[in-house]
Amino acid sequence: MTIMVALSVNDLVVQYQSQKKKVHAVDHISFSYKENESIGIAGESGCGKSTLGLAIMKTLQENASVSGEILLGDKSILSMSEPEFTKNIRWKQISMVFQGAMNSLDPVFTIKKQFEEILRKHNFEGDYKQTIESAILSVGLTHSILDKYPHEISGGMKQRVIIAMALVLKPKMVIADEPTTALDVLVQAQIMILLKKLKKDGLSIMLISHDLGIISEIAEKIGIMYAGQIVEFGNMQDIYKNPKHPYTIALLESIPKLGETKKIIPLKGNPPSLVNPPSGCRFYDRCPQAMEKCKKEPPKIKTASGFVMCWLHEQ
Numbered sequence: 679m680t681i682m683v684a685l686s687v688n689d690l691v692v693q694y695q696s697q698k699k700k701v702h703a704v705d706h707i708s709f710s711y712k713e714n715e716s717i718g719i720a721g722e723s724g725c726g727k728s729t730l731g732l733a734i735m736k737t738l739q740e741n742a743s744v745s746g747e748i749l750l751g752d753k754s755i756l757s758m759s760e761p762e763f764t765k766n767i768r769w770k771q772i773s774m775v776f777q778g779a780m781n782s783l784d785p786v787f788t789i790k791k792q793f794e795e796i797l798r799k800h801n802f803e804g805d806y807k808q809t810i811e812s813a814i815l816s817v818g819l820t821h822s823i824l825d826k827y828p829h830e831i832s833g834g835m836k837q838r839v840i841i842a843m844a845l846v847l848k849p850k851m852v853i854a855d856e857p858t859t860a861l862d863v864l865v866q867a868q869i870m871i872l873l874k875k876l877k878k879d880g881l882s883i884m885l886i887s888h889d890l891g892i893i894s895e896i897a898e899k900i901g902i903m904y905a906g907q908i909v910e911f912g913n914m915q916d917i918y919k920n921p922k923h924p925y926t927i928a929l930l931e932s933i934p935k936l937g938e939t940k941k942i943i944p945l946k947g948n949p950p951s952l953v954n955p956p957s958g959c960r961f962y963d964r965c966p967q968a969m970e971k972c973k974k975e976p977p978k979i980k981t982a983s984g985f986v987m988c989w990l991h992e993q
């Protein structure tokens with residue numbers, strides 16, 4: 679069986695122009711993964727992971743400029759016109775659960791009306807009732823929720839509704855940006871069970887999160903982002919068992935483990951400014967193993983299943 683490349687990002691750059699400053703939010707990142715695979719993008723707040731998701735969905739703010747290439751199968755997303763992308767790709771092949779989206783449900787309309795609005799916006803011509811009910815059932819809710827207003831349902835139900843809205847036109851791939859953040863641990867677990875079921879049913883998920891624990895439950899591939907760059911990329915299992923980049927190691931060591939009493943040592947300092955990012959390794963000021971040559975641009979070294987940007991792994 680030939681496995682298709684689901685998504686391929688090549689040398690992607692996203693910059694935000696803010697007053698007189700240019701913020702280098704995503705800086706020359708490249709990675710790819712295959713159809714039916716899921717990927718996690720991990721990193722701390724402000725590292726560019728949400729910007730990456732928005733760039734793939736072509737929903738960046740007007741002050742953003744984008745260069746590079748994003749291929750969905752063999753289709754170049756960035757060179758597509760907005761009407762063509764809306765007609766053929768957005769929500770039909772690839773959709774997104776935006777960060778904090780459950781708070782954006784309109785309080786004055788029922789859930790059903792809000793589903794209908796999505797279908798209308800995407801010029802859907804099929805059976806509205808059947809399509810909406812099928813999406814609602816796929817996330818483990820019942821039809822009765824459709825006549826309710828957002829304030830009448832719980833946070834966990836709202837998040838399921840948001841996921842159902844992303845699935846309503848049956849895309850092959852969903853980008854889920856922090857889908858469990860701000861939910862209590864029990865609801866988080868339920869949402870993870872739901873995402874795993876959807877993945878088992880054939881959905882490819884790009885899970886954006888600061889939480890490596892939840893990514894490890896769902897992804898075959900992972901990209902670790904730091905200050906606008908992917909500093910390590912590869913198979914989830916390889917990186918989880920044998921992390922190479924000092925930042926990945928620090929992220930994994932920050933996950934508390936049941937029964938372990940080891941003190942978690944926080945990283946010193948802060949990520950560099952993305953207005954004037956350093957030309958050398960961006961982790962230099964915080965890295966416990968930094969060397970003189972790290973002030974130069976870090977190398978991109980091939981690993982068994984991906985790459986790592988760190989001089990420590992120079993062959």
Ligand code: SF4
Pocket residue numbers: 923924925959960961962965966967968969972976987988989990
């Ligand atoms: Fe640390 Fe140098 Fe590797 Fe950067 S390139 S992570 S500073 S060892």
